[in-house]
Amino acid sequence: MTQKLRGREAEERQIVRMLHTVAAGGSAVLHVEGGWGSGRTRLLREAADAAGRLGFTVLDADWSPGAEPGALVGPRASRGPVLVVLDDLHHADPAFAGSLRSLPWRLRDRPIAWVLSRRRHAGGPAADRLFSRPHPAGGRLDLRPLSAQAVGLLVADHSTGAAIGLPDLLRATGGNPLLTVELAQSVHGEAPDGIIDRPPYRVQACVRRCVTELSDACRRFLQVGAVLGVRFALGDVTKMLRRPAADLLTPVEEALAADILACDGDRLVFSQELFWRCVLASLPHPARTALEQEAAVEQLTLAAFDHVGTHRDAAHVEERPAIRLAGPVRQPSGWAELSDTERTVAHLVSQGLTNQQIASRVFRSPHTVNYHLRRIFQKLSIRSRVELARVTLLHYSAGRAPAEDVMDAAG
Known part of the structure; x- marks a missing residue:
């Protein structure tokens, strides 16, 4: 059974009003735009279903480069109202988009409803011109992220287990309908924190397509x-x-x-x-590690310049400072709250090691290392390994040697 469309009730009502206008003998053009995974295609299917119930001939057309838009309609409009649905027009040939821009106006005396859809602001100048021409009837729909209530209903519709940790799911998906469905179908009754930390294959595949x-x-x-x-x-x-x-x-x-x-x-x-x-x-692991280390060093160097600039003449500020600074550096907020184990993990992260590599160094499981990382992020109010590397390097640049903070790995 087809799941109910969630969070797009206002958009559905606008589409039905347009269809009634066309059924009474008018014509209309509706422009639909949205970001990735916003549910444009699903909304268009609902529009086609609604038109079919009202007696429309539905042309859910597969357009092709070089096609003539007029051929999509043919003589059908003389036999009753027609709905023409054209999706993903950001991929359309510029000539096709150009012809489509004028066709609804040439056929405005026929009962035709046009629903034209693209990813927001995508497709180049030809698509921009097509979507910038308003029509007296139909209007425009801009599909934004779903509300928290709509996401909750969507999760309930598609999850095979209990929707545990719904606030975390809302935060993770940002109200994106496609991402919400893919994640909900990957949750099998367990808490979502591990799933969010390690996205399932189907979620990763969804993002890769985007x-x-x-x-x-x-x-x-x-x-x-x-x-x-x-x-x-x-x-x-x-x-x-x-x-x-x-x-x-x-x-x-x-x-x-x-x-x-x-x-x-x-x-x-x-x-x-x-x-x-x-x-x-x-990201391939070597590339990610190199980028994380480069980012950490870059941010540390900027901090060093800021510090050295307050103690040197302007003529000397251009010199690249050493990592160990000459004067006192403010300790990173929250560092003193870290346990010895957490400081060890932070130091190893700053060296570019993976969770698996860190686990082998400290004789613990990767799951335990991941737990320590989450606690470190909370205590330091940070969200990424790059930020952690920067904070760690700043701490050690203040004059402490890593060995002074590192615990006995087996202890």
Whole structure:
């Protein structure tokens, strides 16, 4: 049985109103846009079902490059109302999009409802022109993340077990319908924290499909940003990529339009924690380790410049400071609360070791190491291994040797 569409009731009502307008003898064009996994295709299926119940001829057309949009309709409109559904128009040939821009106006005396859909702001200038032309009837739908209530209902619809830890699931999916369904179908009655930390294969595959549709520049930007943490500064990415901020405006806008990133003050944040974790998991381990170490050293160097700049003449500030600073450095907040075991784990993370490698060093299981990492993140109020590496390096740059903090590994 088909599951009920959740969280799009207002959009469904707008579609039904448009269909009634066309059934009475008018014409209409509805533009539908949304980010990745926003449920555009599912909403269009609901529109087709509603039109069928009202006696429409439904043309859920598979368009192809070079096709003539007029051929999609043919003589059908002379026999009664028609619904033409065209999805994923961000992939359309520019000539097709150009023809489609004028066709509804040429056929405005026929009872035709056009539903045109694309990923938000994607597809280039031809698609932008197509979606920028309003129609007196129909209007526009912009599919945003679902409400907490809608996500809860969606989880209940698709989960094979009890929806344990719903607030964590809401945080992890960010109201993304597709990600919510994929995660709910992966939860089999257990608490979600481990699933969120280690996304299931089907969730990772879902994110990979999204990422492959992005431009190469946007994909690289997201990979570097993910290494910096779920929340990161654009300036840090520019330093890692050795490119000016102006060169990254296009990939940033692409990620924002797709609802992958959102703005949080002067920083960017991944809209869904699960998406962020899946991007990290997709990186080859050597690349991820190298990027994490580079990011940690880069942030430590900036901190060192800030410190040295307050004690040297301007003529000497350009000299690259040593890692061990000459003066006192403020201890990272929360460091004193770490246990000996947690300090050991933090030090080994700063050296680029994986959880498995750390486990073999301290004679504990990877699961135990992961537990210690979560506690470290909570105590230091951080969210990523890069931040932990930076905090650890700052602590040791203040003059302490790692051996002074490291416990007896077997103890």
